[in-house]
Amino acid sequence: xxxxxxxxxxxxxxxxxxxxxxxxxxxxxxxxxxxxxxxxxxxxxxxxxxxxxxxxxxxxxxxxxxxxxxxxxxxxxxxxxxxxxxxxxxxxxxxxxxxxxxxxxxxxxxxxxxxxxxxxxxxxxxxxxxxxxxxxxxxxxxxxxxxxxxxxxxxxxxxxxxxxxxxxxxxxxxxxxxxxxxxxxxxxxxxxxxxxxxxxxxxxxxxxxxxxxxxxxxxxxxxxxxxxxxxxxxxxxxxxxxxxxxxxxxxxxxxxxxxxxxxxxxxxxxxxxxxxxxxxxxxxxxxxxxxxxxxxxxxxxxxxx
Amino acid sequence: xxxxxxxxxxxxxxxxxxxxxxxxxxxxxxxxxxxxxxxxxxxxxxxxxxxxxxxxxxxxxxxxxxxxxxxxxxxxxxxxxxxxxxxxxxxxxxxxxxxxxxxxxxxxxxxxxxxxxxxxxxxxxxxxxxxxxxxxxxxxxxxxxxxxxxxxxxxxxxxxxxxxxxxxxxxxxxxxxxxxxxxxxxxxxxxxxxxxxxxxxxxxxxxxxxxxxxxxxxxxxxxxxxxxxxxxxxxxxxxxxxxxxxxxxxxxxxxxxxxxxxxxxxxxxxxxxxxxx
Numbered sequence: 001x002x003x004x005x006x007x008x009x010x011x012x013x014x015x016x017x018x019x020x021x022x023x024x025x026x027x028x029x030x031x032x033x034x035x036x037x038x039x040x041x042x043x044x045x046x047x048x049x050x051x052x053x054x055x056x057x058x059x060x061x062x063x064x065x066x067x068x069x070x071x072x073x074x075x076x077x078x079x080x081x082x083x084x085x086x087x088x089x090x091x092x093x094x095x096x097x098x099x100x101x102x103x104x105x106x107x108x109x110x111x112x113x114x115x116x117x118x119x120x121x122x123x124x125x126x127x128x129x130x131x132x133x134x135x136x137x138x139x140x141x142x143x144x145x146x147x148x149x150x151x152x153x154x155x156x157x158x159x160x161x162x163x164x165x166x167x168x169x170x171x172x173x174x175x176x177x178x179x180x181x182x183x184x185x186x187x188x189x190x191x192x193x194x195x196x197x198x199x200x201x202x203x204x205x206x207x208x209x210x211x212x213x214x215x216x217x218x219x220x221x222x223x224x225x226x227x228x229x230x231x232x233x234x235x236x237x238x239x240x241x242x243x244x245x246x247x248x249x250x251x252x253x254x255x256x257x258x259x260x261x262x263x264x265x266x267x268x269x270x271x272x273x274x275x276x277x278x279x280x281x282x283x284x285x286x287x288x289x290x291x292x293x294x295x296x297x298x299x300x301x302x303x304x305x
Numbered sequence: 306x307x308x309x310x311x312x313x314x315x316x317x318x319x320x321x322x323x324x325x326x327x328x329x330x331x332x333x334x335x336x337x338x339x340x341x342x343x344x345x346x347x348x349x350x351x352x353x354x355x356x357x358x359x360x361x362x363x364x365x366x367x368x369x370x371x372x373x374x375x376x377x378x379x380x381x382x383x384x385x386x387x388x389x390x391x392x393x394x395x396x397x398x399x400x401x402x403x404x405x406x407x408x409x410x411x412x413x414x415x416x417x418x419x420x421x422x423x424x425x426x427x428x429x430x431x432x433x434x435x436x437x438x439x440x441x442x443x444x445x446x447x448x449x450x451x452x453x454x455x456x457x458x459x460x461x462x463x464x465x466x467x468x469x470x471x472x473x474x475x476x477x478x479x480x481x482x483x484x485x486x487x488x489x490x491x492x493x494x495x496x497x498x499x500x501x502x503x504x505x506x507x508x509x510x511x512x513x514x515x516x517x518x519x520x521x522x523x524x525x526x527x528x529x530x531x532x533x534x535x536x537x538x539x540x541x542x543x544x545x546x547x548x549x550x551x552x553x554x555x556x557x558x559x560x561x562x563x564x565x566x567x568x569x570x571x572x573x574x575x576x577x578x579x580x581x582x
Contacts, residue, residue, distance in 0.1 A: 051390065051391045052390045053387060053581040054581065055578075073393075074393035074395065075393060078392055080391060080393075084387055084391075085384075088383065088385045088387045090379070090383050097319065101315060101316060102388055102392075104308060104311045104315055105308060105312045105389055105394065
C-alpha cells in the first residue's frame with residue numbers, strides 16, 4: 001500500500017511533558033484518515049509536527065516517502081494543505097483577499113484558482129464582507145479554501161467541525177467527501193466527535209496518551225461493529241462445527257466465547273449443540289459502534305499498561 | 306522569497322495602520338514648515354530648511370514600534386504564519402521577507418514626510434545652511450538608523466508571539482531607548498563650567514563665578530558616551546536633530562548595519578527552533 005504519511009517512533013517532549021511517544025502511523029493514499037483521541041491525546045501535536053510548525057524530539061515522519069530531515073521535505077509540503085486548530089485567515093480581509101494572499105505565497109496566478117475555490121467552499125457571494133464578520137462555519141470553510149490553494153494532494157484538518165452548528169457540520173462533511181471523491185485528495189482529520197468521523201473516514205488511527213493504540217480500516221471497523229450475538233458455550237470447536245452446518249458467519253473469541261454475525265433461533269442452536277454434548281450458557285445481543293469500539297480499545301490499552 | 310515579499314506587500318497595501326502612518330507623516334511634513342514659517346514671521350526669526358528637516362524622527366520611531374509589532378503580531382494572532390510554513394516556506398525566508406516589508410514600510414512613511422516637507426520647506430523656509438552632501442548624509446543616517454530600529458522591533462515581535470504584548474514591549478523599548486539617548490545627549494552637551502555659584506565680593510556685592518561642572522565628561526568617559534550616542538538608533542536620532550553632535554557619521558552607518566545583522570541573525574537562530582502553534 002502506498003502511504004502519503006508515515007511516522008516511525010515519533011516523539012515530542014515539552015520540558016517534562018511527553019506529548020507524543022513512539023508514535024507509528026500510516027495514512028494510505030486516497031484515504032480519509034480519521035485520527036481519533038480524547039483532548040490532550042496528542043492529535044494536534046502530531047499535526048503541528050507534520051506541518052513543520054514544530055520539530056520532533058526524536059523519530060521520523062515521511063511525506064510521500066521523503067523523511068522530515070531530508071532536504072526534499074519542503075517540496076513535499078507544497079503538496080499539502082492544512083487547517084491547524086483555528087482557521088488561519090486574515091480577519092481584516094475578505095474571503096477573496098485571503099485566497100489571493102495564499103496564491104501569492106505559493107506564487108500562483110490569482111484568477112486561476114480563486115473563483116473555483118470560492119464556489120467550492122460556498123463563499124462566492126460574500127463580496128466585501130471581512131472575515132472578521134464571518135460565522136464560525138464560514139471561517140472554517142475559508143480556512144479549508146486557503147488550504148486548497150495550489151491543489152494539494154494531502155489535506156490535514158484538525159478538528160474541523162468543532163463548534164459548528166448542525167448545518168455547518170453537514171457542509172464541512174460534504175465538502176470533505178467531495179474533495180476526496182472528485183479530486184482524490186487524501187484527507188487526515190483529527191476529531192473526538194466519533195459519530196461524525198464514522199460517516200467520513202475510510203481508515204482510522206486511535207491515539208491515547210501520545211501513543212497509537214490501533215490503526216484499522218473502515219471495513220475492519222464494520223466487521224468489529226457488526227451486529228452480532230455473543231454466545232458462551234462449553235466448547236467453541238463444537239460450536240464452530242454447528243455454525244458451519246447452519247451456514248452462519250462467526251468469530252471465535254476464546255475456548256468458550258464466540259460472536260455470531262446473525263440472530264439465530266436460540267432453541268434451534270441450543271438443540272443442535274445439545275446433540276453434540278455442548279452446553280449453551282448465555283446469549284447476548286451486541287451492537288458496537290466506533291464509540292464503543294474506541295472505548296474498548298483505549299480501555300484495553302490502559303489495562304496493558 | 307520573492308513570493309513571500311509579494312504576499313507581504315499586498316498585505317501592506319491593505320494595512321490600515323500603514324496608511325494612517327503614511328498620512329500622519331505626510332501631514333507632519335506640512336505642519337512643521339508652516340509652523341516654522343509663521344514662527345519666523347511673528348518673531349522675526351530666520352528658519353532654514355535643514356533646521357527642522359529631521360524633526361519627524363521621534364514620531365516615525367514611535368509609529369514604527371506600533372506598526373511593526375502589529376503587522377507581525379497579526380501573523381501570529383490570526384495564525385496566518387502557519388499558512389506559509391505548511392506549504393514549505395522556510396523560516397529564514399519568512400523572517401527576512403517580513404523584516405524587509407516592515408523596513409520598507411518605515412522608509413515609505415519617511416518618504417511621505419520628506420515629500421511634503423521638501424515641497425513646502427523649499428517654498429516657505431530659507432535655503433539650507435549645510436551643503437547637499439551633508440543633507441543627503443543625514444537622510445541616509447535617518448533611514449539606516451530607522452531600519453536598525455525596525456530590526457530590533459521585528460526581533461521582539463517575532464519572538465513574542467502575543468500581539469498585544471509585542472506592541473507594549475516595542476513601545477516601552479522605544480521610549481527607554483529615547484530616554485537613554487537623551488540622558489547621553491545631556492551629558493555630552495554639558496558645559497565644562499557653570500556660572501551658578503554666587504559669592505560675596507569684598508564690597509559685599511554678589512558675584513557670579515564660573516565653577517567646574519560636575520556633570521562635564523572627562524575625555525575617557527566622553528569616548529564611551531559618544532560610542533553609546535553613535536551606536537543607539539535613538540542616539541543617532543538625537544544627533545540628527547542636533548547636527549553638531551554628528552561627529553562620526555560613517556561609524557553611525559556601520560553601527561546601524563551591525564545592529565541589523567546581529568538582530569536578524571540572532572532572531573533567525575531562535576525563530577528556527579521556536580515551537581509554533
